[in-house]
Amino acid sequence: MTSQSSNAQVDVIYNDLVWSDEFETNGAINSTKWHHQTQLPSGGSWFNGEVQHYTNLISNSFVNNGFLNIVAKKENYTNQGVTKQYTSARLNSKFAFLYGRVDIRAKIPTNLGTWPALWMLGKNVNESGGFFNSQFGTTGWPACGEIDIMEHGITQSQPAGYIQSAIHTPSSHGNTVNHGGTIASNLGNNFHVYSVNWSPFQITFLLDGVAFYTYNPAVKNANTWPFDAEQYLLLNIAMGGVAGNIPSNFTQAAMEIDYVRVYQNLDIDTEAPTNFTATVGTVTSSTVELLLNAEDNSDNVVYSINYDGQNIITANPSGEEKSVIVPNLMPTTTYEFSVSASDVAGNQYISNPILLSATTTGFTGCSGTDTEAQQGNFSIGYNYDFETIGTDVKITFELLDTDKVGVVAFLWRQNPFTEYQMTNVSGNVYTYTITGQTIGSTISYAVKFAYAGGLSVTRYFSYIVGEDCSLTVDSSYELDLFTFVNPATDYMYLKPNTTIDKVEIHNSLGKSVLVSSKPNDTINIQNLSKGMYLVTVYQGNRKSVKKMIVK
Structure with missing residues (x-):
């Protein structure tokens, strides 16, 4: 045994x-x-x-x-x-x-x-x-x-x-x-x-x-x-x-x-955590990393993070640093965080809370939605996001198809060809960060989604490291189909340049958060958290993708 x-x-x-x-x-x-x-x-x-x-x-x-x-x-x-x-x-x-x-x-x-x-x-x-x-x-x-x-x-x-x-x-x-x-x-x-x-x-x-x-x-x-x-x-x-x-x-x-x-765990715990520390780690245009550590006799610490009317609760073993990524933030915005430590039994650290402040960077990257496949096919498509963070590029893809089972994802570098297994974020969202890139250089990557019964591979996307842009499909399919009031609060006021078929909104991880198949000029976004989103408007086989900030 x-x-x-x-x-x-x-x-x-x-x-x-x-x-x-x-x-x-x-x-x-x-x-x-x-x-x-x-x-x-x-x-x-x-x-x-x-x-x-x-x-x-x-x-x-x-x-x-x-x-x-x-x-x-x-x-x-x-x-x-x-x-x-x-x-x-x-x-x-x-x-x-x-x-x-x-x-x-x-x-x-x-x-x-x-x-x-x-x-x-x-x-x-x-x-x-x-x-x-x-x-x-x-x-x-x-x-x-x-x-x-x-x-x-x-x-x-x-x-x-x-x-x-x-x-x-x-x-x-x-x-x-x-x-x-x-x-x-x-x-x-x-x-x-x-x-x-x-x-x-x-x-x-x-x-x-x-x-x-x-x-x-x-x-x-x-x-x-x-x-x-x-x-x-x-x-x-x-x-x-x-x-x-x-x-x-x-x-x-x-x-x-x-x-x-x-x-x-059977023991009754009456001792509060000790030696609690909280600092700011890596900051991007849409995320802030908080590094948390405390000790407790129960071997477990619970952390509560309050910010901008929202709350994150997580736990970690005693004495081990916990990295918490706060997502869906707005670029170039200062956020105040109130962080508390307790144990699973609810005993609170004596000097709760610790207050932290961090300002997000400006967004430097490219995002969009596509359906093109170089191998296999996509029934719905995929979202993609390339973001430069220092000299690193974080690449995130989400498979939108709902008919695929047992999905895993692999990042393909075009030249020289190399395959990397991507990390699952949630659902069918996968990410991989390539490090030590040169600002201004061009990289080209695709993603292979493998699943029960087959695989589908996206087209290769070329991205200039450090560039802020909107990656799109072939320009013959891309038109300026709409404008809108930006930033937006509670409602997105859409001004279409033609009759449109569908509006879809994705968050900074590429996850679809709102779809309107019968859009009008006013779209309710009250359920969206503050942060940056991508708005895609479709007309037939044409589409436009634009960034939206929700305040």
């Missing part, structure tokens, strides 16, 4: 082991800890086109030599009046919890057509046959919330060893945009520790102690964050459906699990 994975790269450290199964007794699973979910959903088949029966047979789930084995098999099996050609097991934990860390050390199958999964559902889900359903099942999926710690087999276009983690909520579910993935070495032959760190502020997924995806929506409500209630664990192997065709020579595949461990 191994100890708990590294705590690095999470916001709240959970120290106390509150529930586990080390699978030390051979034979049937521990029925005081696990429930076999075998009842078929209405219609006689499991979801996502899956073709298996889940059973409570010891041949599908058993403990041997310190490992839980979940085995998917090819065999005719009749239950509940339905005959299927494959069997497997789906286990529910009889333990549910609110916030904490889960570590699962497992070796998973990589056979074609298999879909091994380690995941969580809200205790309140009304799913027939689930352990908690009869007493607590009041809420449908996805309003109950789903946290997928590890999935394999449903992103066939990804490289070998790719595992995915995902979040399903009312705001995005099914082909959710909230997902991330990474490569596990020698997957299928090696054991790996699959982890999720779930705090009141964010959900972080880790492979062998290294974080690779964090879900942290800016607005947390029932639509985006049903994760303020207890969840339980599920372990299973599904067959077929979105996992693809099952080869005719398939006989069986097994997932071996060494342990399942859940950590929380």
